[in-house]
Amino acid sequence: MIGRPHRAVTAALLLAVTGAGCEYFRDTPQQELANRRWRECARDRRDVKLDRVDTDGRIRLTYVALQDRNLVLACLDAAGRDGPRLPEPVASAAGGK
Numbered sequence: 619m620i621g622r623p624h625r626a627v628t629a630a631l632l633l634a635v636t637g638a639g640c641e642y643f644r645d646t647p648q649q650e651l652a653n654r655r656w657r658e659c660a661r662d663r664r665d666v667k668l669d670r671v672d673t674d675g676r677i678r679l680t681y682v683a684l685q686d687r688n689l690v691l692a693c694l695d696a697a698g699r700d701g702p703r704l705p706e707p708v709a710s711a712a713g714g715k
Contacts, residue, residue: 648675652704659693666690667712675704682712 645653652675660666665683672678677694681687687709694707 646673648704649673651675651702652677655694655697659690663690677707679707679709680712681709
C-alpha cells in the first residue's frame, strides 16, 4: 500500500510531467507566424494543402494546380518582405495528379 508521502510525490510528479507535455506540444513562435501566413495566403485555394509546419517555421505544402501554388508562394514571399523572414516553403506536387 502506498503511504501518504508517496502519494503526494507521485501526484506532484504526474502534474510536472503533464505540464511538460503541454509545453512540448505547443507551437513555436515561428510555427504560429507561419500558420497565420498560411491561413491568409491559402484562403479560398482548394488546390493547395498544408502538410505541416516545421519548428523553424518552414511551410511544407502539396499542390495540384500550379497557378494556386504560385499564388500562395508569391503571397508567402511578400509576407516575408513585410515582416519577419521564415525559411523558404517547400511545395510538392500531389502524387498521381
